[in-house]
Amino acid sequence: MFSYIYLASQSPRRQEILKQIGVNFEMLVAAPGEDTETLETPLPNEKGRTYVERVTFAKSAIALARWQKSGKPWAPVLCADTAVSLPSNPDGEILGKPNDASDARRILKMLSGQTHQVLTAVVLTTDPKINPLCLVHVSEVEFAHLTEAQIESYIQSGEPFGKAGAYGIQGLGGAFIPSIKGSYSGIMGLPIFEVNQLLDFAKVARI
Numbered sequence: 001m002f003s004y005i006y007l008a009s010q011s012p013r014r015q016e017i018l019k020q021i022g023v024n025f026e027m028l029v030a031a032p033g034e035d036t037e038t039l040e041t042p043l044p045n046e047k048g049r050t051y052v053e054r055v056t057f058a059k060s061a062i063a064l065a066r067w068q069k070s071g072k073p074w075a076p077v078l079c080a081d082t083a084v085s086l087p088s089n090p091d092g093e094i095l096g097k098p099n100d101a102s103d104a105r106r107i108l109k110m111l112s113g114q115t116h117q118v119l120t121a122v123v124l125t126t127d128p129k130i131n132p133l134c135l136v137h138v139s140e141v142e143f144a145h146l147t148e149a150q151i152e153s154y155i156q157s158g159e160p161f162g163k164a165g166a167y168g169i170q171g172l173g174g175a176f177i178p179s180i181k182g183s184y185s186g187i188m189g190l191p192i193f194e195v196n197q198l199l200d201f202a203k204v205a206r207i
């Protein structure tokens, strides 16, 4: 039985979700100069599922190297990546975190009035010498038609930044979403039900 895990993610949403299900975790934070952003550039013609899997496995390899350097005792390491996929987008289907306000505007205009997918890949390494447990969770999110004024005031709020697809369902962005098919927590970055199953399988204790 493991009494805690390492969370290798800067996402405050993932921390909240782990707390919600009573998981004890310690952050495995990036070392200065460590670059994970370059990984998050989609490869030419890369599909959503392949993208989130590739990025999460890469984040995982970086996290394991981080653990090795840290000299800390072993505990399972959890990594995840969330991206929005819009197959009808001619410039490539993957929409990640916006680079700036004009990128957020471009993404929100594409999502307006459409249904998109949110994909979250999760990788849990239970032993550094064996293959990790992994899954990809997919939800469908219906977006209402947004006016230019709504998009501008949403960008002004600052909420789109640091979030895949330039919105947060858990914040003001929730008001743009008439329906979802899938899981709210999966859209927020960590699907509770599936992660709970992985943690059970890996024999991780809860508080």
Ligand SMILES: Cc1cn([C@H]2C[C@H](O)[C@@H](COP(=O)(O)OP(=O)(O)OP(=O)(O)O)O2)c(=O)[nH]c1=O
Pocket (backbone or CB within 6 Å): 008, 009, 010, 011, 012, 013, 036, 080, 081, 082, 083, 084, 097, 118, 162, 163, 164, 165, 167, 168, 169, 170, 187, 188, 189
């Ligand atoms: C679609 C959507 C995404 N998001 C967030 C979840 C993720 O934090 C973020 C996607 O970026 P990620 O690259 O998955 O995660 P991150 O950069 O926040 O953290 P790290 O790479 O260190 O693990 O978008 C929401 O909070 N709400 C939403 O509705």
